[in-house]
Amino acid sequence: MSKGMKIDPPSGKIGVVVPGLGAVSSTFIAGVEAVKRGLAKPIGSLTQMGTIRLGKRTENRVPAIKDFVPLASLDDLVFGGWDIFPDDVYQAAIKAGVLERGLLDSVRPALERIRPWPAVFDKAYVRKLDGPHVKKGANKMELAEQLQEDIRQFQKQHQLSRTIMIWCGSTEVYIKPGAVHQTIESFEQGLQQNDPAIAPSMIYAYAAIKSGIPYANGAPNLSADIPALIQLAKEREVPICGKDLKTGQTLMK
Structure with a gap:
């Protein structure tokens, strides 16, 4: 029988x-900021609006999940x-056109405070997109190290106790798993050698796991779900998850 796991409050x-602070992320962030201020309800959020039944139906014990789980x-x-x-994020949300302008204006100061850091990006992996706000480095390992530094500075600036990463960038081109994806050693060598089989989302996933923060992939492309990063996540006891969780936003829009 497996031992129980202690979860800190x-x-x-x-x-x-x-x-990726585009349509998906700006909608998500603006929605959270609106809910914080009582300007909207977290419709569709299991943790915020969902309930859980305890005991028999006749006992009528149905607390909200957020009140039952710490x-x-x-x-x-x-x-x-x-x-x-x-x-x-305010400008990004306006351009995305998902939420009403009035709602965005009501949380404008909070959204304007969130300015993106230069991204790790390569047009070869998202062919219909290009932009000027990108990182430069001698190789992909150096880019991963720059991401880790961004995370460290963000944690220090806001005195964070925990951090998570959610990939909400555009879906990348199909990549077939290969030798570079099989072990941590081969993957890190691939980062040093700019292996074309290592996409930007994999660099983000690597940076997150190395930083000790959970990583969730919001797109269907290959990302953290390769043997090398799964192995690294297990060794560092860092949760990884996700596969195309952001499609619903497109349907809503």
Whole structure:
């Protein structure tokens, strides 16, 4: 029988760093900021509006999940991220056109404070997109190290107790798993040698895991779900998850 896992109660601020501050991310962040201020309800959020039944149906014990499970408050979330365009989140949300202008204006100061860091980007992996706000480095390993430094500075600036990364960038081209993806050693060698089989999302995933922060992939492309990064995540006890979780935003829009 497996031993139970001790889960510490939430405390302090949680950093949410997002590669890609476009339509998906700006809608997500603006929505959270609106909910914080009582300007909207978290429709569709299992943790915020969902309930859980305890005992028999006749006992009528149906608490909200957020009251039953020790989860952090939305007020504890602090957002940051990367993008190939320098627009702040307010500008990005206006361009995306998902939410009403009036709602965005009501949370404008909070959104304008979130300005993206230069992104790790290569047009070869997202052929219909290009932008000027990108990092430069001698190789992909150096780019990964720059991402880790962004994370460290963000954590220090906001005195964060925990941080997570959610990939919300554009879907990358199909990549077939190969030798470079099989072990940590081969993957890190590939980063040093600019292996074309290592896409930007993999560089972000690597940076997150090396930084000790959970990584969730919001697109269908190959990302953290390769043997090398799965192995690294297990060794460092860092959760990884996700596969195309952002499609619903497109349907809503």
